[in-house]
Amino acid sequence: MALINTWLTDRFDLALPVVAATMAGVADGRFAAAATRAGILGGIGVGGAASGGWITEQAAVAEGPYAIGLQLWGLADHPDQFEATLAARPTMVSLSFGDPTPYVEQCHQAGIVVVSQVGTTTAARAAVDAGVDAIVARGGEGGGHGVDQVATLPLLQSVLEVVDVPVIAAGGIATARGLAAVLAAGAAGAWIGTAFTTCVESTLPDDAVALLAAAGEDRTAFGKVFDIAQRTGWPTEFGGRALINSFTERWTGQEDRLAADASALDRFAAARDARDPEVLPVWAGQGAGLLDGRRRPISDIVDELGEAAGLLRSAAEQVGQEP
Structure with a gap:
């Protein structure tokens, strides 16, 4: 039973409207399976140089509903990534960082929901025109790749006004308070990455x-x-x-x-x-300041995110009250 009901929970039978971000180098099949078991939508992140065989291996480990994230700019040189993704039949595919148009119909024919990550309202309109089923509105606070033109909250407000598909918020959402905030604004859920990077199931060293x-x-x-x-x-x-x-x-x-x-x-x-900490990249969003650094199971983090339900109930109780 869903703690909070949105398009995301209804469409994928989730307990909480959260997607564990498809983070390359962090989210593999084991990560996705743990997220799904915890009641959210698990994600597998495909790096630009990953092979189709790697995708097949990770998909075999994933359980229940899960997403695979592809980097559109690299698919021309790695067509096996898309072929392996179609063959795996994930519940969702994230087609981002390029034009999703050439790939959307094939995904739909395979029964796969298509989302696309965008960083501007203009890009959101273009993704909808390409036929995607939902938009991931990622603000500049988010970790990893994207654009840094608009922050999450103004981007979410703008995109919600101009598209007629569900919108999932991303960027800087790391706690129940952040999840409650974007849901209250009208998002169908949250696409959360940094909060999960330190979990037990993450491949981050x-x-x-x-x-x-x-x-x-x-x-x-x-x-x-x-x-x-x-x-x-x-x-x-x-x-x-x-x-x-x-x-x-x-x-x-x-x-x-x-x-x-x-x-x-x-x-x-x-x-x-040599893993020199003063040189190696550690992709992370501004939510990094909210992490305590403990390697905890994904399920523990999801339980804490579930407190958003209580926050939303408290906010609803305030509506209509006299000052």
Whole structure:
């Protein structure tokens, strides 16, 4: 039985209207299965260089309803990712960071719900025109990749006004209070990433978890330094939010110099392989300041998010009361 009823809980038979974000490098099949067992929609994140075989392996581990997140910009070079996703028949596919149009109909024919992550109202309109079933409105506070043009709350308000499909809020939502806030505004649910990065089922290494535990709300930054250094091929219109470290402090504002400095790129690769905490990227949103750093089961975090139901009831009781 759902604690809170929305399109998301009704469509996927969830206890809580939350999607565990499809975070590449964090969310695999085991992660998705644990999230689903906890009563939310589990997610598997597919990195740009992941193979179709890896997707097949992870999908075999996932249970019940779950989502697979694909990076559209990389599918031309890795068509096996989309082929493996279709064959896996996940409940939901997130097609983001590019034009989803060429892929939407095939997903629908396979009975898969399609969502797309957007960072502006214009992008939301375009995704709806492409035929997606729901929008993930991701504000600039969010961790990992996207755009940093609009914050979550103003973006959510704007997108809700102009689209006629369900809207899932993303970016900076890490507690029951955040979940209650976006639901009260009209969102169908929340797409939550950073709050789950330190869970037991996350594939994030312990040293990265320790960095997150020590981070405050002001210790993330949005930029393109890590993408340049890693030579990943991300399109220039997208950047990423990650923990601030010595490498970002050194190169932010000097991205062109970094891209042209082969020795600096080689030093980055060596330091990253050595897991130097002052170099490696730890993708995280501004919700990092709300983490306590303990490696807890996803189910514990979901239980705490469930307190949003009580917060919404309390807010409803205030409506209509005389001052």
